[in-house]
Amino acid sequence: xxxxxxxxxxxxxxxxxxxxTAGFPNLEDTLDIAKALDAGGADLIEIGLPFSDxxxxxxxxxxSSTKALAxxxxxxxxxxxLQDLREHVEVPVLLMGYINPVLQYGFExxxxxxxxxxxxxxxxxxxxxxxxxxxxxxxxxxYGLYNVFLITPQTSDERIQKIDExxxxxxxxxxxxSTTGAKKGISSEQINYFQKxxxxxxxxxxxxxxxxxxxxxxxKACEYADGAIIGSAFxxxxxxxxxxxxxxxxxxxxxxPLS
Amino acid sequence: xxxxxSKYLVDERGYFGKFGGAYIPEMLYPNxxxxxxxxxEIMGSPAFKADFDHLLKDFVGRPTPLYFAGRLSETxxxxxxxxxxxLCHTGAHKVNNTVGQILLAQALGKKRVxxxxxxxxxxxxxxTVCALMGIDCIIYMGEIDMARQKxxxxxxxxxxxxxxxxxxxxxxxxxxxxxxMRHWINxxxxxxxxxxxxxxxxPYPDMVARFQSVISEEIKWQLxxxxxxxxxxxxxACVGGGSxxxxxxxxxxxxxxxxxxxxxxxxxGNNTGKSAATTAxxxxxxxxxxxxxxxxxxxxxxxxxxxxxxxxxxxxxGPFHAHLFDSGRGQFVGVTDEEAMxxxxxxxxxxxxIPAVESAHAISALGKVKLKETDIVVVNLSGRGDKDLExxxxxxxx
Ligand SMILES: Cc1ncc(COP(=O)(O)O)c(C=O)c1O
Numbered sequence: 001x002x003x004x005x006x007x008x009x010x011x012x013x014x015x016x017x018x019x020x021t022a023g024f025p026n027l028e029d030t031l032d033i034a035k036a037l038d039a040g041g042a043d044l045i046e047i048g049l050p051f052s053d054x055x056x057x058x059x060x061x062x063x064s065s066t067k068a069l070a071x072x073x074x075x076x077x078x079x080x081x082l083q084d085l086r087e088h089v090e091v092p093v094l095l096m097g098y099i100n101p102v103l104q105y106g107f108e109x110x111x112x113x114x115x116x117x118x119x120x121x122x123x124x125x126x127x128x129x130x131x132x133x134x135x136x137x138x139x140x141x142x143y144g145l146y147n148v149f150l151i152t153p154q155t156s157d158e159r160i161q162k163i164d165e166x167x168x169x170x171x172x173x174x175x176x177x178s179t180t181g182a183k184k185g186i187s188s189e190q191i192n193y194f195q196k197x198x199x200x201x202x203x204x205x206x207x208x209x210x211x212x213x214x215x216x217x218x219x220k221a222c223e224y225a226d227g228a229i230i231g232s233a234f235x236x237x238x239x240x241x242x243x244x245x246x247x248x249x250x251x252x253x254x255x256x257p258l259s
Numbered sequence: 260x261x262x263x264x265s266k267y268l269v270d271e272r273g274y275f276g277k278f279g280g281a282y283i284p285e286m287l288y289p290n291x292x293x294x295x296x297x298x299x300e301i302m303g304s305p306a307f308k309a310d311f312d313h314l315l316k317d318f319v320g321r322p323t324p325l326y327f328a329g330r331l332s333e334t335x336x337x338x339x340x341x342x343x344x345x346l347c348h349t350g351a352h353k354v355n356n357t358v359g360q361i362l363l364a365q366a367l368g369k370k371r372v373x374x375x376x377x378x379x380x381x382x383x384x385x386x387t388v389c390a391l392m393g394i395d396c397i398i399y400m401g402e403i404d405m406a407r408q409k410x411x412x413x414x415x416x417x418x419x420x421x422x423x424x425x426x427x428x429x430x431x432x433x434x435x436x437x438x439x440m441r442h443w444i445n446x447x448x449x450x451x452x453x454x455x456x457x458x459x460x461x462p463y464p465d466m467v468a469r470f471q472s473v474i475s476e477e478i479k480w481q482l483x484x485x486x487x488x489x490x491x492x493x494x495x496a497c498v499g500g501g502s503x504x505x506x507x508x509x510x511x512x513x514x515x516x517x518x519x520x521x522x523x524x525x526x527x528g529n530n531t532g533k534s535a536a537t538t539a540x541x542x543x544x545x546x547x548x549x550x551x552x553x554x555x556x557x558x559x560x561x562x563x564x565x566x567x568x569x570x571x572x573x574x575x576x577g578p579f580h581a582h583l584f585d586s587g588r589g590q591f592v593g594v595t596d597e598e599a600m601x602x603x604x605x606x607x608x609x610x611x612x613i614p615a616v617e618s619a620h621a622i623s624a625l626g627k628v629k630l631k632e633t634d635i636v637v638v639n640l641s642g643r644g645d646k647d648l649e650x651x652x653x654x655x656x657x
Contacts, residue, residue, distance in 0.1 A: 101559030
């Protein structure tokens with residue numbers, strides 16, 4: 001069974017998925033951060049592939065990408081860092097990135113490498129649905145990889161149905177019309193959207209991301225979905241202090257039941 | 260805009276051959292989809308056509324002349340005509356597209372317009388039509404470009420636009436485009452993004468090419484009047500993203516006897532690491548929403564291009580041109596900074612026309628393509644040199 005499915009079977013609610021950029025703050029931090037997240041209680045891990053032109057990202061993730069590239073991060077480098085991933089990390093790991101570096105690496109070669117090091121899924125936000133179905137779906141399936149699609153408050157009902165059909169693992173619910181990290185807190189408008197999706201009876205599990213940063217926003221999101229995704233806030237944390245201790249404290253703080 | 264069908268134009272999936280598409284994150288999907296669903300219908304409506312034609316005529320000053328350049332013809336040994344896009348209001352072809360897109364933005368009920376700009380020409384053309392229509396306007400411009408193109412920054416401000424510096428990445432045109440896209444993601448409902456060239460996700464490349472197609476539509480009847488036939492032997496145009504070239508080629512795509520010459524900026528030379536010649540140095544990739552040819556590292560990171568001309572300083576070309584290159588329909592030629600500047604001075608001396616540095620690249624290429632005495636050649640003179648005075652002065656060799 002794909003580790004993503006296993007994670008949702010093992011834990012029924014409040015799953016925490018944490019995003020961080022490969023090669024940030026230091027080139028060789030990638031695996032250590034994954035280990036610390038696994039040990040610290042994250043339920044899923046999303047490793048970001050840095051790109052020179054991250055149009056969907058706000059300043060925090062942009063800057064982490066620029067830094068990671070300056071540190072010398074490449075896909076070859078990443079796969080060599082993740083060579084022993086599965087000796088250390090049990091939770092599902094997804095790679096998230098823009099499509100161009102993946103195409104340059106070679107889509108099939110990329111998927112083969114992912115399978116080899118024990119990656120469970122991909123999030124490629126600028127890969128269109130049509131091209132996915134026509135060109136890439138079979139390749140992903142061949143290597144047992146799940147492809148996660150995004151929906152936003154502007155995504156039409158009809159399109160949500162289609163995305164639900166195509167998605168595997170979970171659906172990534174972008175919490176508001178924004179780039180990553182842009183907004184803080186959760187508005188009543190967003191709650192309406194969460195509620196609407198919650199009652200839509202989708203086939204897939206749902207994780208809410210963008211603007212989730214702490215125990216309060218995590219708990220709020222978990223009222224309407226199976227869990228939530230933290231990105232920019234975690235990048236800021238590891239930029240200050242990427243020790244396992246600090247990461248564990250943060251994860252525990254985010255996940256603790258609201259008092 | 261008369262309708263053209265050609266295998267070199269976009270198919271129903273939004274591709275030019277294997278290039279194009281809409282490689283965008285879900286956050287941009289509703290905006291782009293709204294445009295995709297409505298652009299042909301809006302552009303095809305009689306009211307839109309009437310407004311567009313009227314503004315092109317009375318505001319932009321179209322038709323622009325097709326001028327027989329006698330002394331230039333003698334120099335290069337062919338019959339050379341210049342399509343005078345430099346005489347458009349605001350000084351370049353860019354305004355053909357912004358007039359079209361502002362009418363589209365109005366038809367879609369948008370309250371605000373955003374745009375990216377490199378040299379500032381597209382920014383000025385956008386600020387101009389926003390002023391004309393009383394629509395709020397925000398222009399993203401790389402911090403480095405803002406310093407290099409100060410007069411255009413001030414022109415945009417005089418016209419009432421807000422100019423926002425793009426401070427991420429390399430702080431030039433591609434980063435200004437990234438920032439404009441981010442703005443659009445954060446303001447999906449009330450904003451229209453006027454892209455300045457035949458780049459971006461479908462339907463932009465097709466839409467911008469259609470707005471610019473007025474250039475070759477006019478060349479056809481103007482050449483008929485002057486030479487008794489619609490088709491020249493060669494059409495020359497410079498290619499940054501490729502909008503002036505797309506407009507100049509549009510009605511000749513299926514006339515295979517017309518040689519389409521696309522002129523790219525080779526900067527200091529293609530093997531110096533300081534060039535913007537995408538077909539010479541690029542590979543297939545995805546940037547700003549379309550699959551196209553792209554200058555990039557082996558690891559798929561986009562490379563910062565270089566050209567003396569800010570308007571050609573872009574690491575890709577539109578999918579329209581990637582397809583012309585891939586299919587062999589277009590002849591692609593590189594021109595260095597030095598060759599372009601010399602050609603700019605040459606045209607000034609021979610014809611009394613100081614061209615934009617971008618357009619000077621097209622002039623220079625006349626010396627790189629085999630021309631016969633009897634050949635009829637049209638060079639699309641995309642813009643005037645006023646904005647480049649500083650560049651000419653720094654160059655100094657005149
Ligand atoms: C005068 C002029 N010509 C050409 C270009 C290049 O753009 P495109 O290739 O879209 O025509 C520019 C862009 O700023 C320009 O100002």
